[in-house]
Amino acid sequence: MKVPLSWLKDYVDITVSPEELAHRLTMAGTEVEKIERTADWDNVVVGHVRAVNPHPNADRLTLVTVFNGEEEVEVVCGAPNVAEGQTIAYASVGAVLRDAYSDDPEATRRLKKSKIRGVESQGMVCSEKELGLSDEHEGILELQTEAAPGTPLGEVLGDTVLEAELTPNRPDCLGLVGIAREVAVLTGQELRLPPLDYSDEAPEAGSLASVRIDDPDLCPRYTGAVIRGVKIGPSPAWLADRIRAIGERPINNIVDVTNYVMFELGQPLHAFDYDRVKDHEVIVRRAKPGEKIVTLDGEERKLDEEMLLIADPEKGIGLAGVMGGANSEIDGATTNVFLESATFNGSNNRRTSSVLGLRSQATIRFEKGLRSGLSEVALRRATRLILEVAGGTAAEGIIDAHPGKDAEQQTVSLSREKLDRVIGTSFADEKVTSTLSALGFEVSSAGDGWEAQIPFWRPDVTIPEDLIEEIARIVGYDEIPVTPPAGRVPSWQPRPEIGVRHRVSDALVRAGMQEIISYSATNETNEQRVPLQNGALESVRLMNPISTDHAVMRRSLRESLLNAVERNLRTWRGPVALFEAGHVFGSAGEGLPDEKVMVAGAFAGLSAEASWTTQAKQADFYDAKGAVEQLLAELHAEGEFTAAEDPALVPGRTAVITVPLAGGVQLGVVGEVRPEVLEVFDIEVPVAMFELELDALLSVTKAVAPADIYSPIVRYQDSERDLALLVDRSVTAAEIVAIARKNRLVTSATVFDVFEGKGLPEGKKSLAVRIVYQSPNRTLTADELTKSESAILRALEQQLGATLRG
Amino acid sequence: MTSTASEDPISALRTEAVEQLSAADSADALESWRVEFLGRKGKLTGILRNLGSLKPDQRRAAGAAANRLKGELEAAFEEKLTASKRSGASQPADAIDVTLPGRRPRAGGLHPSTQIMREMLDAFNEMGFQTVEGNEVELERYNFDMLNIPADHPARDMQDTIWIDRDRDSADGGILLRTQTSPMQPRIMEQQDPPVRIVSPGKCFRFEATDATHEWQFHQIEGLAVDEGLSFADLKGTLYEFARRIFGADRKVRFRCDFFPFVEPGVDMSIDWDGRWVEILGAGMVHPRVLSNVGYDPEKYTGFAFGVGPERVALLKYGIEDIRHFFSNDLRFLSQF
Incomplete structure (x- = not known):
C-alpha cells in the first residue's frame, strides 16, 4: 500500500526522517519496502501561461508564451487544454522527464532544444505522465498553487511515498489512519482523527430508504445515508491529487469520496443512485441459484447461493463487498445518493471474489474480517466529504441495521504471568498499559493482569497472545533478552531412515558420483520415454500444475536422471556420474499417495578420463555395479547380483540385487540402459544405471549387527x-x-x-x-x-x- | 697494425669470456663470471671506458663492436643460467616430472542444497533438535487447518498452492503439495507429548511463476520446540546461535515483528548483507490454537517454531545469480560446491 507522507501528515506530525520512519514501521511489523520521492525534478518550475497563439505550420499545435519567473519563453505545445492564465509545470532544456511515448513506463528522456514544425520550442509544458505522476497524457497538468513562477516544482508537488507491504492480519493498516496510528505510537506523537460531523436535515434517512438484512450471518451490520441534491462532477484538485497519489484514477466526486474514505479508514463503501433503487428498499440476501447481475465493469456475473447480494425488491443492485451493479451506478444524471457502509463476512466475501475472479480493493479489506464499528464511522466521514465536494443535503441520521451487534468479542484478558512466561522477561506495568492505550485499547487492571477492550479497527486481536505481540512489537523485540533455550531436551528417538540416507549419499559421493536434485513433478508423456519396472502404480496428477512440464508426480527417478545425463553430456567435458536420492509417488486410490524414497544413479560416456597415466574408459555395467558394491560396503553388507530383466535395461546386462544377510531383501536393479531408450533421450553413449529402494537399504542396516562387522585379527x-x-x-x-x-x-x-x-x-x-x-x-x-x-x-x-x- | 690492434681487445675478450662461461659449472661460478665480464667494474666496461682515447671514426666502429659483444655475452649468460637452474645440478638421472598431474581419485559431491541443509541441521541437532522427515504430498488439514490457516482465510494467499485434489470431501480436506515443511509440527505433536524439539528438512512447492529469484520447488527446514517455560527469549537465543554458526559471529542479526498464522507473536529474522537487511528466517511463538489442535494444553505449554530456506541462504552466501540453477542438474553448477 502506498503511504504518501503529505497525506499522512493530516493525522500525525512526522518528526523523524522518512528513513527512520520506515525503519520503525518495519521493525514493528509494517514492512516498508521502498521510499519513493516524487520531487526529484530538475529544471522543472512553476510557470504562468501568458498567451496562447496558433502555430504557423500546424493546426493541432499552439505557441505558448510561458513566464518562468525570469523571462517569457515560447514553447510549442500539443495539448488541447492549454489556456492563457493557467499555472503549469514548465520544463526547461536539460530536464529529465518520463518518455510519454515509450512502451516502457520507466523510460526517461532529457529535454533538448528543438524545432517543432519549423518553430523553436524553449522547453515544454508538462503532462502528468511526463512528470511521472500518473498515466494521464491527454492534456497538460494545471497546477492549483499560489506559488510564484520559478518555484521548483518539487516544492509544490513534491511528496515522499512509503511503499508498505502489509501482513494479512492488519486490515487497519489498509487505511492511512491505521498507519498514522502506528506512526503516532512509534514516534510518541498525537493521532488526529479525521472529522466526521456534518449538518443534516429532516426528513429522517429512515423515511427515505430502508434496509433489510435477510442473511445476518453474512452481514452483521449495514449502515446507510441518503444525500439528496448532489452535483456530480470531477473532484476538486486536492481530492483528485490524493486519489492519484494512492495509485488510483479519479472518476467523479462521489466515487472519489468513497475511495478516499476507504484509503483513509480502511472501510470500503459504495454509493448507489438513490433513484435507481426500486422503492428505495435495500435487501441484503444470498443470491438465488443462477441469478445474474451485471457488475460495474460491464460483465454479467452468474451467482450461486453462497454469494451475498445487495438487492432491491426487484433485482440485484450490487455484489456485496465485491463490486457494485451497473444498474444502480452513479452517473452524470444522478442527483440523489444512497451511501452504503456495511460489514460483510470475510470468508464469504473472499470465497465470492475468488470464485468470480474479482479481487478488488474492497475485497482485499472485507476478506480480512472488518468489525462492524468501522462501518458507521466511515459512513459519517464519507457523508461529510460528499457534502463538501458535491453539495446536496444529508437526510437526518443514518439507517443502521445491526443484527450482529452482540456477537463480536469485546475484551481480551491478559495475565502478568502469561505475559512474562511467553516473552521471557518482565515489562513494567506502566509500559504495558501505556503501549496498549496508545494503540487504542482501553486497558483496565483485572486481578493479576489486564483486561483490554478491543477497538473496532483491530479485528486481529482475539487472544492474550495477540496482546503480547502488540506490547512486544511496540516496546521492541530488541528489548527481549537472548537466552539459550530452556526446557528439557527430549529423549532421542531412533530415525534410522535419515542416517541411512546420509550414509548412502556419502558412499555414492566417494564412488565419484555427483548428487543431483530434480523436480518432484514431471511431464506425463516425457516420463513414459523410459519404461518403469512392472507393477508401477498409477500417476498422481496435479490439478493446477505450474506447467505441463510438471503435471504429474514422478513415479521413478529414471526419467529425470536420464534427462540430467543428456544435458550434461552436451555441456560437461568430464565423466558424467550422477545420483539422486528422492521421493517417488504412486496413486493409492483415496487418501495420500504412496510415497517412498528411491536412490538412482547413472554412469554415462567416459567413466574415466584419459590422462598421461591411464587410458580413457567407457562406462559400463561394472561401473554402476561398483557404485552399488561400494554403497553396500558402507553398510557392511554384501549383495547378490542375479541376472534379470527390466524393460529399460539391456537383457543379459541387467541384474537384480539382493542381500542374503537381510533375508534376501531385493534392493533394486542395476544394468545398462537399452539403446532404444537412449535414442529417445538423444544419448549417443552407453549409460549404466542402478535404482534402489531406500526402505530395502534400511532393512539391510537393520540386519547387520555390529558384531557382524568385526572379527578378531x-x-x-x-x-x-x-x-x-x-x-x-x-x-x-x-x-x-x-x-x-x-x-x-x-x-x-x-x-x-x-x-x-x-x-x-x-x-x-x-x-x-x-x-x-x-x-x-x-x-x-x-x-x-x-x-x-x-x-x-x-x-x-x-x-x-x-x-x-x- | 695500430688499427687491428684496436679491434683485438674485443675479439680477445670474446674468446676468453666464452671459454670461461662454458667452464662455469655452478651458480657461484656463473655469478663470478658475470661480475668479471659484465659487472660495473668488469672487463667489458673497461673496454667501453677506453673508447674515449680513440679517433672518432675508430671510436664509432669499436663502440658498435663492444656493444654487440655485450649483447652476445648477456644472452649467453642468461641461457647458461636458465639451463643450470633447470638441470638442478643435484637431480638424479631417474628424476620424474613433479609437475605432471597426480592420480586423483575421482571426486563426486553432494548437491549444494544438501550441503547447506546438513550444515544447518548440524547446528540445530547440537542444540537438541532431532531431524525428522515428512512427505512431499500432504493433507490440507496438516498443511493449513491444523496450523491455524482455515479455508477462505487471506493468509492462504501467502502460499499459493498446487493441488492434487482440492475438492475432496473428507475431514482431512484436500490433497496438495506441501507449501511448507510446517505440517511436521502437528504431525509430530500428535505422535508425542512434550517436550518436543525437532527440525524437519524437505522439499516444498508453491504455485508461483519462476524467475531468477523465485522457484516453484524449494527446500525448507522447519524447527519446533515445545515445553513448559519456553519463551521468546529462548527463541532469540536459539536463532542467534544458528545465525552465528551459519553466517559467522560478526554478522549483524535483527528480529522484527512479522505475521505467520501459526505463531503469535511472529518474528522475521534478517541478517545484514552488505548494508541491506535480508530476511532469512520466519519464526514465532507457537500459536495457542496450533497447540490445542493437537491436544496440548496452551496454558501449560509454550513453544517456538521457525522455518528457513536453504536455497535462499545459499544464494546469499555464494552470490548465486539465479535460483533456477539449483534444480537444473547442471554439472557446471553442481561441481563448484
Whole structure:
C-alpha cells in the first residue's frame, strides 16, 4: 500500500526522517519496502501561461508564451487544454522527464532544444505522465498553487511515498489512519482523527430508504445515508491529487469520496443512485441459484447461493463487498445518493471474489474480517466529504441495521504471568498499559493482569497472545533478552531412515558420483520415454500444475536422471556420474499417495578420463555395479547380483540385487540402459544405471549387527593360491566363488581374470580365481592347502563341470 | 697494425669470456663470471671506458663492436643460467616430472542444497533438535487447518498452492503439495507429548511463476520446540546461535515483528548483507490454537517454531545469480560446491 507522507501528515506530525520512519514501521511489523520521492525534478518550475497563439505550420499545435519567473519563453505545445492564465509545470532544456511515448513506463528522456514544425520550442509544458505522476497524457497538468513562477516544482508537488507491504492480519493498516496510528505510537506523537460531523436535515434517512438484512450471518451490520441534491462532477484538485497519489484514477466526486474514505479508514463503501433503487428498499440476501447481475465493469456475473447480494425488491443492485451493479451506478444524471457502509463476512466475501475472479480493493479489506464499528464511522466521514465536494443535503441520521451487534468479542484478558512466561522477561506495568492505550485499547487492571477492550479497527486481536505481540512489537523485540533455550531436551528417538540416507549419499559421493536434485513433478508423456519396472502404480496428477512440464508426480527417478545425463553430456567435458536420492509417488486410490524414497544413479560416456597415466574408459555395467558394491560396503553388507530383466535395461546386462544377510531383501536393479531408450533421450553413449529402494537399504542396516562387522585379527599367516579354470560360458563367477567359500579354510575367493575366445574350445571361458586360506588357530601346512584346493577343484568339477586349465 | 690492434681487445675478450662461461659449472661460478665480464667494474666496461682515447671514426666502429659483444655475452649468460637452474645440478638421472598431474581419485559431491541443509541441521541437532522427515504430498488439514490457516482465510494467499485434489470431501480436506515443511509440527505433536524439539528438512512447492529469484520447488527446514517455560527469549537465543554458526559471529542479526498464522507473536529474522537487511528466517511463538489442535494444553505449554530456506541462504552466501540453477542438474553448477 502506498503511504504518501503529505497525506499522512493530516493525522500525525512526522518528526523523524522518512528513513527512520520506515525503519520503525518495519521493525514493528509494517514492512516498508521502498521510499519513493516524487520531487526529484530538475529544471522543472512553476510557470504562468501568458498567451496562447496558433502555430504557423500546424493546426493541432499552439505557441505558448510561458513566464518562468525570469523571462517569457515560447514553447510549442500539443495539448488541447492549454489556456492563457493557467499555472503549469514548465520544463526547461536539460530536464529529465518520463518518455510519454515509450512502451516502457520507466523510460526517461532529457529535454533538448528543438524545432517543432519549423518553430523553436524553449522547453515544454508538462503532462502528468511526463512528470511521472500518473498515466494521464491527454492534456497538460494545471497546477492549483499560489506559488510564484520559478518555484521548483518539487516544492509544490513534491511528496515522499512509503511503499508498505502489509501482513494479512492488519486490515487497519489498509487505511492511512491505521498507519498514522502506528506512526503516532512509534514516534510518541498525537493521532488526529479525521472529522466526521456534518449538518443534516429532516426528513429522517429512515423515511427515505430502508434496509433489510435477510442473511445476518453474512452481514452483521449495514449502515446507510441518503444525500439528496448532489452535483456530480470531477473532484476538486486536492481530492483528485490524493486519489492519484494512492495509485488510483479519479472518476467523479462521489466515487472519489468513497475511495478516499476507504484509503483513509480502511472501510470500503459504495454509493448507489438513490433513484435507481426500486422503492428505495435495500435487501441484503444470498443470491438465488443462477441469478445474474451485471457488475460495474460491464460483465454479467452468474451467482450461486453462497454469494451475498445487495438487492432491491426487484433485482440485484450490487455484489456485496465485491463490486457494485451497473444498474444502480452513479452517473452524470444522478442527483440523489444512497451511501452504503456495511460489514460483510470475510470468508464469504473472499470465497465470492475468488470464485468470480474479482479481487478488488474492497475485497482485499472485507476478506480480512472488518468489525462492524468501522462501518458507521466511515459512513459519517464519507457523508461529510460528499457534502463538501458535491453539495446536496444529508437526510437526518443514518439507517443502521445491526443484527450482529452482540456477537463480536469485546475484551481480551491478559495475565502478568502469561505475559512474562511467553516473552521471557518482565515489562513494567506502566509500559504495558501505556503501549496498549496508545494503540487504542482501553486497558483496565483485572486481578493479576489486564483486561483490554478491543477497538473496532483491530479485528486481529482475539487472544492474550495477540496482546503480547502488540506490547512486544511496540516496546521492541530488541528489548527481549537472548537466552539459550530452556526446557528439557527430549529423549532421542531412533530415525534410522535419515542416517541411512546420509550414509548412502556419502558412499555414492566417494564412488565419484555427483548428487543431483530434480523436480518432484514431471511431464506425463516425457516420463513414459523410459519404461518403469512392472507393477508401477498409477500417476498422481496435479490439478493446477505450474506447467505441463510438471503435471504429474514422478513415479521413478529414471526419467529425470536420464534427462540430467543428456544435458550434461552436451555441456560437461568430464565423466558424467550422477545420483539422486528422492521421493517417488504412486496413486493409492483415496487418501495420500504412496510415497517412498528411491536412490538412482547413472554412469554415462567416459567413466574415466584419459590422462598421461591411464587410458580413457567407457562406462559400463561394472561401473554402476561398483557404485552399488561400494554403497553396500558402507553398510557392511554384501549383495547378490542375479541376472534379470527390466524393460529399460539391456537383457543379459541387467541384474537384480539382493542381500542374503537381510533375508534376501531385493534392493533394486542395476544394468545398462537399452539403446532404444537412449535414442529417445538423444544419448549417443552407453549409460549404466542402478535404482534402489531406500526402505530395502534400511532393512539391510537393520540386519547387520555390529558384531557382524568385526572379527578378531588372526595371528596365523594366511596363504594365497590361484586356480585357472576352464568352464562353460554360462557358469558365473558367483557360482565358482560360492563353492570355493564353502570350504571352511577359505576366507576369500575372488575372480581376478576372465578370458574367452582364441585358443579356447567353443562355448568355454577361462576364469582365474584367487583363493585365500587361513585357520584361526594354526599356520596351515602345504599339505593342508593342497588338500583343500583339491577338494574345491573336485567340487567345481562335479557341480560346474570346471576343469583345471593346463 | 695500430688499427687491428684496436679491434683485438674485443675479439680477445670474446674468446676468453666464452671459454670461461662454458667452464662455469655452478651458480657461484656463473655469478663470478658475470661480475668479471659484465659487472660495473668488469672487463667489458673497461673496454667501453677506453673508447674515449680513440679517433672518432675508430671510436664509432669499436663502440658498435663492444656493444654487440655485450649483447652476445648477456644472452649467453642468461641461457647458461636458465639451463643450470633447470638441470638442478643435484637431480638424479631417474628424476620424474613433479609437475605432471597426480592420480586423483575421482571426486563426486553432494548437491549444494544438501550441503547447506546438513550444515544447518548440524547446528540445530547440537542444540537438541532431532531431524525428522515428512512427505512431499500432504493433507490440507496438516498443511493449513491444523496450523491455524482455515479455508477462505487471506493468509492462504501467502502460499499459493498446487493441488492434487482440492475438492475432496473428507475431514482431512484436500490433497496438495506441501507449501511448507510446517505440517511436521502437528504431525509430530500428535505422535508425542512434550517436550518436543525437532527440525524437519524437505522439499516444498508453491504455485508461483519462476524467475531468477523465485522457484516453484524449494527446500525448507522447519524447527519446533515445545515445553513448559519456553519463551521468546529462548527463541532469540536459539536463532542467534544458528545465525552465528551459519553466517559467522560478526554478522549483524535483527528480529522484527512479522505475521505467520501459526505463531503469535511472529518474528522475521534478517541478517545484514552488505548494508541491506535480508530476511532469512520466519519464526514465532507457537500459536495457542496450533497447540490445542493437537491436544496440548496452551496454558501449560509454550513453544517456538521457525522455518528457513536453504536455497535462499545459499544464494546469499555464494552470490548465486539465479535460483533456477539449483534444480537444473547442471554439472557446471553442481561441481563448484
